[in-house]
Amino acid sequence: MYKTLLDIRSTIIPADRHVHLVHRFALPQGISKLVITFAYSPKKLEDMTRINELVVSAVERYVEADSRMAAYGNPDYGLLHNLLTVSLDDPAGFRGAAHRPSPEQKIFLAESEATPGFLAGPLPSGLWELTISLHEIVTDTCQFHLQVQSEEERRAGV
Amino acid sequence: MTIDWLACELHTHTIHSDATHTLSEMAEAARELEFDWIALTDHNTVSGLIGKETVVIEQGISILPGMEWTTFYGHMLTLGANVQQTADWRLIGADDIGKGLTDIHESGGIAGIAHPFRIGSPICTGCFWEFAIGKWQLLDYIEVWNGTSPNMKSYNRRAFEYWTELLNLGIRITALSGRDWHHSQVSGETTISVTYLGLGLDDRASEHDSGGTAEQRLLKAIRHGAASVTLGPLLTLSATEQLSRTETGQTYRLGDTAVIHSSNGNTLSITIEADFGVRKRQWTIVQQKLSLCLVGSKGIVAEWKIVAGSTIVEACLDLTDELWLRAELYGSMNGQEGLLAFTNCIYIEQAKTTVS
Ligand SMILES: [Zn+2]
Ligand SMILES: [Zn+2]
Numbered sequence: 137m138y139k140t141l142l143d144i145r146s147t148i149i150p151a152d153r154h155v156h157l158v159h160r161f162a163l164p165q166g167i168s169k170l171v172i173t174f175a176y177s178p179k180k181l182e183d184m185t186r187i188n189e190l191v192v193s194a195v196e197r198y199v200e201a202d203s204r205m206a207a208y209g210n211p212d213y214g215l216l217h218n219l220l221t222v223s224l225d226d227p228a229g230f231r232g233a234a235h236r237p238s239p240e241q242k243i244f245l246a247e248s249e250a251t252p253g254f255l256a257g258p259l260p261s262g263l264w265e266l267t268i269s270l271h272e273i274v275t276d277t278c279q280f281h282l283q284v285q286s287e288e289e290r291r292a293g294v
Numbered sequence: 295m296t297i298d299w300l301a302c303e304l305h306t307h308t309i310h311s312d313a314t315h316t317l318s319e320m321a322e323a324a325r326e327l328e329f330d331w332i333a334l335t336d337h338n339t340v341s342g343l344i345g346k347e348t349v350v351i352e353q354g355i356s357i358l359p360g361m362e363w364t365t366f367y368g369h370m371l372t373l374g375a376n377v378q379q380t381a382d383w384r385l386i387g388a389d390d391i392g393k394g395l396t397d398i399h400e401s402g403g404i405a406g407i408a409h410p411f412r413i414g415s416p417i418c419t420g421c422f423w424e425f426a427i428g429k430w431q432l433l434d435y436i437e438v439w440n441g442t443s444p445n446m447k448s449y450n451r452r453a454f455e456y457w458t459e460l461l462n463l464g465i466r467i468t469a470l471s472g473r474d475w476h477h478s479q480v481s482g483e484t485t486i487s488v489t490y491l492g493l494g495l496d497d498r499a500s501e502h503d504s505g506g507t508a509e510q511r512l513l514k515a516i517r518h519g520a521a522s523v524t525l526g527p528l529l530t531l532s533a534t535e536q537l538s539r540t541e542t543g544q545t546y547r548l549g550d551t552a553v554i555h556s557s558n559g560n561t562l563s564i565t566i567e568a569d570f571g572v573r574k575r576q577w578t579i580v581q582q583k584l585s586l587c588l589v590g591s592k593g594i595v596a597e598w599k600i601v602a603g604s605t606i607v608e609a610c611l612d613l614t615d616e617l618w619l620r621a622e623l624y625g626s627m628n629g630q631e632g633l634l635a636f637t638n639c640i641y642i643e644q645a646k647t648t649v650s
Binding site: 153154156190191194195197198199200203206207212213216217219221223230232233234235236237250252253254255256267269271272274 | 308309310311312336337338339340341342344364366382384411413414415416417419420422448452
């Protein structure tokens with residue numbers, strides 16, 4: 137039986153970049169598994185005019201004058217994405233992070249196993265924190281959906 | 295008095311962040327590349343280190359724990375156990391890196407700037423270093439060679455020049471390389487750099503290396519600057535006090551500070567060694583005239599044309615007003631012409647004139 141502990145949908149905009157959204161929630165006792173479902177969209181910036189503007193300003197800001205011509209033409213530079221990452225803390229401290237580009241993530245933690253990036257182990261009751269770090273927002277708006285669910289320990293004979 | 299030079303790869307990722315290989319797969323590939331140590335520096339997590347001991351035994355390679363602080367204002371590599379416990383990148387703002395570095399040091403770790411001039415947001419989020427640095431002494435190193443074929447990347451050339459500028463300002467900081475390893479497939483055209491870290495084999499060997507675990511000794515070697523970076527041959531540099539024609543004094547090695555007593559007529563005799571026998575199966579430099587340089591704060595001090603084979607050069611040179619010395623090797627490898635190897639520095643201090 138899964139119980140939903142939080143279910144949040146939100147819209148963010150480029151002005152929100154470099155913000156950490158901390159979601160502090162209470163985990164009850166007797167939980168054997170925690171499941172985090174996180175998705176955001178869009179991932180990719182498609183607007184060519186905007187891409188060009190952003191590439192030009194990044195090259196001007198970060199590349200020395202004599203290397204700029206090569207940088208403008210770098211095909212990899214035209215692939216601009218939103219990047220939101222989740223990290224998790226239990227009442228005692230760090231429990232993991234998913235620093236990866238995928239815009240759709242299903243993360244679980246249990247006593248003996250966890251999704252790569254996260255630390256398996258007991259799931260103590262108390263205040264936990266789920267942080268969404270807004271590394272980059274290049275699209276005019278971006279929607280995310282965050283859900284945290286818990287599964288109770290199965291008791292013998294029940 | 296010998297130094298054991300350990301081949302290290304100090305910047306790697308696994309499936310625990312955004313890479314495609316597991317720690318075990320990467321360790322196997324690293325062992326085949328004849329590395330002695332790899333540091334696991336996943337983005338913002340340490341979960342990839344679970345099961346590390348098994349991987350160490352199965353793959354026969356040592357693994358240093360670490361993490362890449364992948365922040366909004368820069369990427370910073372941390373090395374050393376349990377750094378995550380006391381230092382949290384999410385609580386460090388653009389002006390607070392000194393606090394972050396203090397937290398890392400308190401947890402027994404060290405830290406270095408990763409790829410300081412790689413293009414930044416939104417092309418590569420947080421990749422360009424934008425933290426304000428108050429105290430350079432808090433930083434232990436700077437990754438001047440990032441990625442494969444690092445000598446060909448303009449952002450690395452800029453980092454190397456920046457390192458030189460810092461040294462000329464009197465800031466003593468170690469320069470290292472890191473592959474930023476994300477997958478185990480290797481292609482033939484790319485060159486892979488190695489950072490050699492020097493550990494003294496007896497207690498007189500080196501002023502910095504005074505015991506501790508292998509891990510602690512590696513961290514100390516980095517902090518001290520007992521490090522040499524290369525695409526192939528291992529370059530080392532030493533300086534021996536020349537007290538008279540026949541009498542020699544102390545020998546200084548990479549990272550040491552050599553004091554010149556010029557008022558007594560003392561000079562330094564410099565030895566550069568290029569060892570072409572290391573990790574021999576992993577790289578080739580076709581026969582050519584290579585340029586071996588002794589570089590100091592005032593520019594090139596001396597240059598030797600050498601053939602592609604193990605070489606030792608020695609010279610007694612005028613080192614007046616030099617702040618530091620390092621060796622650099624130039625030539626062509628895989629058809630790419632450039633810097634092939636460089637050492638860290640021996641720092642130079644002129645002794646105050648003594649009144650006799
Ligand atoms: Zn990085
Ligand atoms: Zn990296």
